[in-house]
Amino acid sequence: MSQLQPQTGLQQTAEEPLLNIQQMQFWLDKAVAWGQADNPDSQKDTCLHLSRLRDFLQQLLTRINSMSSTTETLKRLPFLGQFLGRLCWNPYVTADAMSRKLLFQCLWGLYSEHPCNAVERKANQWIQKVFCQLATEEDDATSHALIKHMGVPPKEYHLKVLRKMVVMLQENTGKSCSSFSNINQRCSCDSILAMSEACVPLVTCPEAAPLIGALLQKPMTCVRSTLSEDFLDALSSAYSSQCLSLEEQAEVSLWHHSLSSLEEAVLRLLECVPTNTGSGTQKLEQQLAQSLLPKACAQQYSMFLVVNDIFRSILKQAEGVEPVKCLIQSFTSCFLRELALQQHQARVSLKAWFPQSPQRLLVPLLTLPSEMPREAWRRHLNWLSSSLQRLTEEEEEGEDGESSSSTSLEGHYKVFEAWFLLVQCAHWVQVAAQLLVTSGPEDCDQLLWLLTFYHYPTTRGHQRALQLVRAKEAWDHLHSTFLVVLPPLPVEHLKSLITLLSPRSQQPSLSTLFILSLLVNFAVFSQQPLSGSTEIFQTVVDGSGLVDEAASLLSSLELKLNGGSCLSGDANRVHLRIKALQNTLTHAHSTKPCREPGTHTHTA
Template sequence: MSQLQPLIQPQAEPLLDVQEMQFWLEKAVAWGQADSPDTQKDTCLYLSRLRAFLQLLLTHINKMSSTAETMRRLPFLGQFLGRICWNPYVTADAASSRLLFQSLWSLYSEHPSNAVERKANQWIRKVLCQLATEEDDTTTQALVKHMGVPPKEYHLKILRKMVALLLEKIGKGCSYLVNSNQRCSCGSVLAASEACVPLVTYPEAAPLIGALLQRPVTCVRAALSQDFLDAVSAAYSSQRLSLEEQAVVSLWCHSLPSLEGAALSLLESVLTNTGSTPHNFEQQLTQSMLPKACAQHCSVFLVVNDILRSLLKQAEGNKCVLSLIQTFTSCFLRELALLQPQKGVSLKAFFPNTPQNLLVPLLTQPSEMPQEAWKDHLNWLSGSLQRLTEEEEEEDEDGGTRGQCVVFEAWFLLVQCAHWVQVAVQLLVMAGPEDCGPLLWLLTFYHHPTNRGHHRTQQLVNAKEAWDCLRSLFLLLAPPLPPDRLQSLFELLSPRPQQPCLAPLLVLSLLVNFAVFSQKSLSEPTEILWTVVERSGLVGEAACVLSSVELRLNGGSCSSSDANRVQLRIKALQNILTHTHMEPC
C-alpha cells in the first residue's frame, strides 16, 4: 500500500471510498504534468470519472466545519489538488477546472484561526494567481507543445474561468445555506477580493471587481479585503482600470481614502485649470460623478462637504473656491431632485450642522417660487442671518464660541446656495433706497461674514456707497460719464487709507448686474463696465461674474418677457470682455 494511504483516516465519515481515493491519488502522481503521449492519453481517458470524483470530494469538503478539520481528516488533500491543478489536460477541461476552483475556494478560510489555515490560504492564492497570470511555466510549455494552445490564450481562458466561478460564488449569501452546519458562503467574498489583488489591471477581471464592489453587504463576513480596495483605487486613479459608473460609486462607499483622493484630485484639477468659468466647473463636476454619488449616498456627501468646508476656511475670499462650492452644490441638488421622493432621505441628514430654519429656504431654487415672492424671501433670509450674527456677537462678549460655529455653518450654506445672493444683486439694480437695506446686508455678509478682521459694519457703509454710485451712473445720470463717479468706483476697488477695502467681487457683482439688468441702451452700460474693469485690471473677474449670471438665468431666474433682451445684453458684454485674456474664475 502506498504512503498516501493516510488520506482517509479511520474516523472520517464514509463519504469517500478509500480505494477510490487511493486510485485517484496514484493517478495524480503518475500523470504529473502530462508531458508524455501515454500520460496525455490516459488523462483524457479518465476525465469523465475524475469529474465525478471531484464533485464527490467537493461535497465532502463542504460538509466540514472548517479548513483545519478538512485538512485533519484529509491530510493529503492539498497534494492531490496541487498535482491536478498543474495538469494542463485537466485544467483545460471546463467542468474539471470549475470543480477544482470550487474545491480550492471551499478550503479558503475567510478568518484563519491557526497556522494550518493561514498556510492553506497562502497556497490557494499562489496556485490561482499563477494559473491565471504566469506565462512562463512548464504547464504552458506542455500545452504549446502538445495541444497547440498559445500561452496568452491559455492564461486568458484560465482567468475567465476563475472570474466566472468567483462571480457565481460571491452571488450566494447566507440565505443559500442548506443547513446550519455548513459554513457561511459570504466568506468567499473576502477570498475572492484577495485573489483579485494581482489581477486588478486585467480587463477580464473587471466584471468580478465590479460585482465585488456592488455586492450588498448582508453579513458581517462579507467584507472586502483592504488590499483589494487599495489596489482597485490605485489602478482606477491611474487609469489602468476601467469601471462602470456604479462600481466607482461603490468603491467610494467602501474606501474613504479612495473617496477623499477622488474629491481632492477633482478640486485640484478644477482650481488649477486656467481659463475656467462656472460653466466649465459644471461640466467637470458632472463628468466626475461625485455629485451623483453624493445624492445617492448621504455618507459620501458628508465627506465631500467636509472637504469643501475645510477648503472654504483656508481660502475664504478666493473667487474660484466660492464659485466651485456653489456649482458643486447646484449639481448635487439637481441629482438629488431626480432621486426624490424615492430616496426618502431628509435634507437634515445631508446638512446636520446647519441652522434648520435656514435649510429649506436656502436650498429652494429661485425658479421654484414666483418672482414676486423673491423680495420677501430675501428680506426674511437677511433678517434671520442678522439675528444669528447679533447672537454671535453677544456670545463673543461672554467668551463663548458656539455662536461662531452656528454663524459659520449658516454662511457656508449661503455660499453653497449663492443663487439667492445673485438674485439679491439682481433686485438691487431696480431697488429704491427704502428697499436696499436687507439686500445690501445679505450681499455684504456673503463677502464679509464676520466682524473679526472683516469690519462688516464699515463694509456695509462701503457697499451702500458703491450701490449709490452705480445707481446714479446706470439709472439717473445722462451721458457723458461723470469722472468723479467713475473715480469713486475705482477707489472702492482699491485699498483706502485706514479703511478696509470692500471685496472687489462685491463691487463687480453690482457693476455687472447693473450693466445686464438696467433699462439703459446697451452702449452706455458697456462703456461704464469696460472703463471700470479695464482700468482696475479686473476684466477676467468681470467675465466670470457675467458667466455666473448667464448660468443662473439659464435655470429660469428671469421673466420670459425680459429674457431675450437680457440674453442679448449678456452676449454683447461677453464679446467686449473676452477680447482680453480671462483669468481663472
Template sequence: MAEPLISVQEMQLWLEKVMAWGQADSPDNQRDICLHLSRLRDFLQKLLTHIGSMSSTTEAMKTLPLLGQFLGQLCWIPYVTADAPSRALLFQCLWGLYSEHPDNAMERKANQWIRKVLCQITTDDDDGAAQALLMDVGLPPAEYHLKVLKKTVALLRENIGKSCSSPCGISQRCSCDRILATSEACVPLVTCPEAASLIGALLQTPLTCTKAALSEDFLDALSSAYSCQRLSLEEQAVVSLWYHSLSSLEEAVLSLLESVLANTRPTPQRLEQQLAQSLLPKACVQHCSIFLVVNDIFRFTLKQAEENESVRRLIQAFTSCFLRELALQEPRKRVPLKAFFPQSPQSLLVPLLTKPSEMPQDAWRHHLNWLSGSLQRLAEEEEDRDGDGSTRGHHKLFEAWFLLVRCAHWVEVAIQLLVTAGSEDCSLLLWLLSFYHHPTNRGHHRDEQLVRIKEAWDHLHSVFSVVGHPLPVDRLQSLAALLSSQPQLPSPAPVSILNLLVNSAVFSQQSLNASTEIFHTVVDRSGLVEEAACALSSLELRLNGGSCSSSDANRVHLRIKALQNTLAHMHAHASTH
C-alpha cells in the same frame, strides 16, 4: 469534530497518482490522465463537500493533512486545468479553504498560498518545459493562460451570486465567506481587462450579511490602479469603490479641489461640466455617507481659505449639481435633506436650498429679507458671545454661512434686486451681500466693507439713472477706484462691487449703448476684465436656470451678449499691447 467524508488513505492514493502525472509527459501518462479524469472529478466533488462540512480551514487540514499538497500538484497539470469541469471543482476547493478571518499562522499561510497560486495560474509561465507541455495539449501558452483567466473570472462571478440573504452568527459558516475570498483572489487581477466585470460585480454586491465584506488589500489595489489610470471602471463601479474605500474617495475630492484651484478663474459652465464628469454629485445622492465626507473636506477647505472665490464657486457649483441629481432620484429612494446637512441650522435649510426659480419673483424680496434677518440675528448672537469665550455660537454662524455659500444663488438674486430697487429700503439686502463676503467682524471688517459696498451702490444708482450724455466722470472714477483700491484681487469688496456693476448693466433701464459705455469705462480703469467675464457667465448660468421672467428674457440675454462682446474686444486689445 465532523466525521471525514474522505479517508487519509484515499487521499494518499490520489496524491501519488497526481504526482506521477506531473513527473513525466509521455503518451502512457496522457492516456492515464484521460482515463482517470472522470473519477478525479468525482473525487474533487467529494472533496468539495468535505471542505464545506468543516467548521474551519484548520479542521479541514487536520482531517486531511495532504489536502494542500494534492490541490497544489493539480494546479500545475495542464491536462487537468484545461478540462473545464475539473478546473471549476479545483478552484472551488481552493475558495473553500480560504479563511475570512484567519485564526492562526496556518490559516494565514494557506490564504497567502491560495492568492499566490491564483496569481501564477492566471499569468504567463516562462518555464520552457511547461510551455512545451501546453503546446502538446494543443494550446499556445498565451491562449491557454487567457482561457484559464477567463474561466477563473467566470467561476469567481458565480461565487458572488451565492451570497446569503440574511445575517449569520459569528461562528456560522455561510456562502458570504466567498465574497471576501473572491476579492482576495482578485488582487493580482485588478489591472486585467478580462476582470473588469467581476470587479464591478464585487463592488456592487449588496452587504446583506456581516460576512459579505471586501478585502482591504483588494480595495487598496483598486484605488491605486484607478488613480494611476491603469484600471477602467464603469460609473457605478467607481461610485461603489468610493463607498467602500474612504482613501479613494478622499483622493478623488482632493484631486478635484487641486484641479479647480489650479485654474483661478474657471467659468461656472466649465466648473459644472467638470463636476458632472467627476461623478461625485451623483455618488453623493446615492450614498449620504459619501456626501458627508465630501462636505467635511469642503468645510475644512473653506475655513482655511474663506476669501478664496474659486473655492466658493466650487462649493456652489457642487451643491447645484448635487441638488439637480437629487431631484432626478425616485422620491421613495430620496434621503431627507436633514440627513445630508445635519450641522446646518434647520430653520434655514429648506429656505436656502429652495431655488429662486421654484417661487414667484414677487416673493423674492420677502424671502431674502427673512433670510437676511435670520442670519443677522445669528451674527449678533455670536458677537454677544465673544465676550464669554463661547465657541458654540461661532460654529453655528459658520454653518449658516457655509450653507449660504452653497446656496449663493440667493446672494446673486439679492444683487439683482438691489440694482432694480426703487425707493425701497435695501439695508437687509446690502447686509446679506456684505455678510456673504465677510461672515464675521473678526479680521473681516464687515462693517467697514458694508460702508464701501453701500457707497458703490449709491454711485451705480446715480450713474445708471443719468439720461443722455455726458456721463458723470467723477462717479465712474470713484467706482473704478473702489474696485481697484485693494492690492490683492479679487478681494471681497471689489467682487461685491463688480457683481453690482454687472447686474446694473444687465437689468437697469438705461439704454444698451449707455450701459455698455459705463461698463466698459469702469472695467477698463479697474483692470478686472477676466473677473467681469466670470461674473457675467455666472449670471447667465443662473438666468438659464429659470431665474428670469419670460418677458425680460430676450432683453436681458441680448444685453449679456453685448457686454460679453465688449469684454472680448477689451481682452483682444490688451493682448496686442
C-alpha cells in the same frame, strides 16, 4: 507540465551570493503546494505571497542573464524547469501582469537561438509550448516575438482560464445568504472574504471587472460577507492611479466601501477648480455633469455627509477663495438636481442631509428661485438677511459679554454653518445682486448686508460693519451713475468707482470682485439703454484694468442664467446685453486705453 529535467538537488557555488538555497527551496515548495490554485486556501496563499514572488522572480532573472548558456543555467539551477512550469500553470500568478512578464523574461533567457546539445534542444521545445500559454492578445510584442523567432502562434489559454474562473466565482457571489435558513449548512458568505483576497492581483485586469463589481455590490446582509482590507486597498490604489475599469454602480459601491477612494474622487473635482471665477466655470460644470459623485451622493446620504465634510474643511482653509466657492455651489446644484430625481425612492428628510445646518434656514435656502414667484424674491431675501444678521449678532454678543468659551465657540459654529449653507445655495446671492439693481436707497440695506456676509462671513482681519459701509458707497455710485439717461456721465461717480476697483488704492475697500460683480449686474439688468450701460461699463473696467476679471464674471453670470438659478423677466434682452458687453471687452483688447471719464459722448 513537462519539465526541463527532474529535480536532482539545489547547487550553488560560493561565488554566487544572489540567491540562497533556503530561499529557492522555500519558493519551490510554495509552487508545489499551490498547484493550479484550484482551492480557496492555495488561492489565498498565492495572493498573499504574490508581491514577494515578483521580487524573487526578478532576482532569478538577474541570475539567468548572468549565465553564459542554458546548459550552465540548468546545471547551476536544476530546480528551474519544475519551478517555472508550475508557476505557468497557476492562473493566479499568470493573471498578474508583472509576474507574467517576469516569467516570460525568465523563459526567454533560457531559450537558445542556436542550441548546441540535446539539453538545450529539449529546453527549447518545452519553452515553445509554455510560450503558447503565456502569450495573450494584449501582449502584441510577445506575440510578434513568438511568431518571428519560433514560429509559434500566440494563444489565450490563461485568459480563458481566468474568464471561466471569474464566471464561476461571480455565480457564487450572487447566491443569497443562507446563514439563517439552516444552522447546519455553511453560509455562502463564508467565501466572500477569501474571494476578495483572491482578486487582489486582478484589480487592474479587465476580465475580472464583473467579479470585482459583484463583490462591491453584494448586499452586506451578513457579518461574514466582509470584504478584505487588502482588496479594498488594492482597488483604492488602482482607482487613484486611474488603472481601474468599473461600471457606474460598481464605482459608487467602491466609494461606499473605501473612504480613500471617495476622497480621491473629490480631489479630482478640486483639480478642475478654475483659477479665476468664470474663466473655467463652464469646464467645471461639464466635469460635474460627467461625474458620478453628485448622483452617488443623492443615492446615499452617508456619502453626501462625507463629501460635505471635505468641502467644509476646504472652505475653512480658503474662506475668501471664490473658485472654491464656485466648486461647492456647482456641486450642490448638481446634487439637488439628482436628489429631485430620487423621489420614487424612500425620501430622507432634509435634516438628515444637512444635520449641521441651522434648520430654520434650511428649506428657505434650498428652495430655488424658480420655485417661487418673482415678486416674492425680495421679501424672501430680506427674511434670510434678517435671520443671518441675528445669528451674527448673537455671536458678537457672546464674544463681547462674559459668556463661557464653549458658548463663544458654539456661536462661531452656528455662523460658519449658516455661511456654508449660503455658499452651497449661492443662487440666492446672485438674485440679491440682481435685485440691488432695481432697489432704492430705502430697501437696499438688507440685500447689501447679505452680499457682504457672503464675502466676509467672519470679523477676522476685517470689520463687517466697515465693509458694509464700503458696499453701500459702491452701490450709491453705481445707482447714481446708471440713473443718468442723458449725457454727460457723472464723472465723480465714475472716478470713485475706478478708485474703489483699482488695485493701487491705499484705502480699505471691499474686494474688487464684489464691486465688479455689482457693476456687471447693473450693466446687465438695469433699464439703462444698452449704449449707455456699455459706455459706463467700459469706462470703469478699462480705467481699473480689470478687463479679464470682468469677462470672467460675465461668462459666469451667463452660465448661471442658462442654468435657471436666477431668472429675469426678459431673458432674451438680458442675454443680448451680456453678449454686447462681452464684445465690448473683446474690442477693448485691441484699442488704446480709455479716455478720461466725461470726455466722451453718451447716446441714450
